[in-house]
Amino acid sequence: MTEEILVNVTPRETRVAVVENGMLQELHIERGWRRGVVGNIYKGKVQRVMPGMQAAFVDIGLARAAFLHANDILRAMPAIPNEDGATAAETPAPPTRPITELLRDGQDIVVQVVKDPIGSKGARLTMQLSVPSRYLVMLPQSKVVGVSARIEDDAERARLKGLVSELAMTGGSGFIIRTNAEGQPAEALAEDIAYLSRVWGLVEERARNAPVGTCIYDDLSLPMRAVRDLMRRDVEKVKVDSRETCEKLRVFAAQYMPGLAERIELYSGARPIFDLYGVEDEIQRALQKEVPLKSGGYLVIDQTEAMTTVDVNTGSFVGQRTLEETVYRTNLEAAQAVARQLRLRNLGGIIIIDFIDMHDPEHRRQVLRMLEKSLSKDHAKTTVYDFSPLGLVEMTRKRTVESLERQLCEPCPACNGRGTLKTAETVTYEIFREITRAVRQFDAERLLVIASPAVVNRITEEESTAVAELEEFLGKSIRFQQDDQYVQEHYDVVLL
Numbered sequence: 001m002t003e004e005i006l007v008n009v010t011p012r013e014t015r016v017a018v019v020e021n022g023m024l025q026e027l028h029i030e031r032g033w034r035r036g037v038v039g040n041i042y043k044g045k046v047q048r049v050m051p052g053m054q055a056a057f058v059d060i061g062l063a064r065a066a067f068l069h070a071n072d073i074l075r076a077m078p079a080i081p082n083e084d085g086a087t088a089a090e091t092p093a094p095p096t097r098p099i100t101e102l103l104r105d106g107q108d109i110v111v112q113v114v115k116d117p118i119g120s121k122g123a124r125l126t127m128q129l130s131v132p133s134r135y136l137v138m139l140p141q142s143k144v145v146g147v148s149a150r151i152e153d154d155a156e157r158a159r160l161k162g163l164v165s166e167l168a169m170t171g172g173s174g175f176i177i178r179t180n181a182e183g184q185p186a187e188a189l190a191e192d193i194a195y196l197s198r199v200w201g202l203v204e205e206r207a208r209n210a211p212v213g214t215c216i217y218d219d220l221s222l223p224m225r226a227v228r229d230l231m232r233r234d235v236e237k238v239k240v241d242s243r244e245t246c247e248k249l250r251v252f253a254a255q256y257m258p259g260l261a262e263r264i265e266l267y268s269g270a271r272p273i274f275d276l277y278g279v280e281d282e283i284q285r286a287l288q289k290e291v292p293l294k295s296g297g298y299l300v301i302d303q304t305e306a307m308t309t310v311d312v313n314t315g316s317f318v319g320q321r322t323l324e325e326t327v328y329r330t331n332l333e334a335a336q337a338v339a340r341q342l343r344l345r346n347l348g349g350i351i352i353i354d355f356i357d358m359h360d361p362e363h364r365r366q367v368l369r370m371l372e373k374s375l376s377k378d379h380a381k382t383t384v385y386d387f388s389p390l391g392l393v394e395m396t397r398k399r400t401v402e403s404l405e406r407q408l409c410e411p412c413p414a415c416n417g418r419g420t421l422k423t424a425e426t427v428t429y430e431i432f433r434e435i436t437r438a439v440r441q442f443d444a445e446r447l448l449v450i451a452s453p454a455v456v457n458r459i460t461e462e463e464s465t466a467v468a469e470l471e472e473f474l475g476k477s478i479r480f481q482q483d484d485q486y487v488q489e490h491y492d493v494v495l496l
Contacts, residue, residue: 009242016226024282030222039219061213064122070099072126135181138196142174239267307350339374348399414487444495451491
């Protein structure tokens with residue numbers, strides 16, 4: 001498998017694409033005026049403690065107050081999951097005390113953002129702070145050392161844990177050993193610990209002196225985060241189309257990952273880098289509801305406020321053997337496609353997959369296994385449950401930022417995000433009712449109706465008899481006027 005990271009830089013927007021075997025797998029976007037805040041540490045002030053919700057709203061200087069739950073308030077030595085799903089301490093967290101005993105209105109606290117503001121919701125916060133580096137995540141208020149669950153070799157896990165435990169003895173902080181640390185020597189881990197200690201010293205100093213609402217630790221820019229978090233030994237190249245950004249990444253890589261620095265190269269071709277790799281076309285397809293499968297089947301993906309649903313259909317695929325075999329083959333292909341689409345579209349929260357019904361239990365197990373295997377490459381934590389009695393697969397995917405659709409799109413102004421419009425016939429009868437209502441309420445000799453061309457054409461052509469009857473019934477003259485600026489559902493009844 002060949003994997004490349006593409007970095008496209010423009011004055012106001014930076015995009016990072018992860019391409020595996022020529023196919024886009026992940027897309028990360030950062031805009032200068034709206035950078036993500038996940039990972040940032042702020043000095044905040046408690047605005048309001050909500051005992052009924054066991055939570056508090058905290059002012060950290062953003063447009064909306066952020067949300068802090070009692071479970072995320074620092075207490076004695078909780079078990080802290082890392083970014084790979086590993087657990088740093090096996091001892092259970094102490095029972096949650098009432099939030100009124102933990103916080104008070106007006107209190108200054110230091111918090112970290114774990115989830116960007118999404119929709120109408122403010123950012124999600126924690127007081128269990130962490131600072132990431134290339135190989136480690138520092139837990140300044142903890143003493144434990146944990147290892148990523150994705151490092152599966154027991155001997156390697158023991159080696160890394162022993163090294164970090166020994167190196168961290170003098171610092172007094174806990175650490176999570178990240179997946180990237182696999183195979184690294186003690187010197188590399190020691191450099192990371194020294195770097196994180198310097199960063200944490202600056203955070204503590206700023207926390208003492210900074211005013212409320214100040215960001216006291218800002219995570220790296222998107223290109224540097226991509227190199228830090230996504231660049232592994234199996235990444236063949238990092239191609240950057242900006243000379244300035246390329247130089248910064250080379251300096252950063254030379255300091256923190258010298259063995260991989262030579263893989264960062266400047267792209268200076270005539271064609272835009274995303275066009276060359278077909279990324280722009282993939283982005284457009286990722287905004288569509290339907291996803292075609294190579295076999296002829298297709299997926300239908302619907303993102304709602306509560307959950308995301310994925311429907312699997314055979315489409316034009318008729319197979320060669322039995323119906324059960326056709327369905328099985330389609331579902332296997334769909335399982336791989338679903339995993340890719342979740343990662344590409346950055347869909348999170350509750351996800352319901354409606355595979356085509358299969359009667360063979362072994363086929364169900366194989367489809368579920370294929371889904372889990374395909375999701376294993378995902379950086380976000382996922383949990384997959386068995387088929388429900390209705391034949392649905394329920395799963396969750398950790399969500400920290402907005403989905404691709406919500407980053408790039410906004411609700412349609414014509415339908416307000418419903419996805420449908422009232423028919424011209426429906427709007428016509430609404431206009432007739434509004435005319436009757438207006439005449440009974442106000443005195444006017446004539447009425448002017450302004451509406452979209454489709455509605456006016458329907459009224460004047462197919463409903464001309466109804467208009468004549470309405471004029472006779474009301475004793476008023478009614479005139480209709482087209483306006484191209486009106487969408488199908490909008491109209492105005494003007495009294496003259």
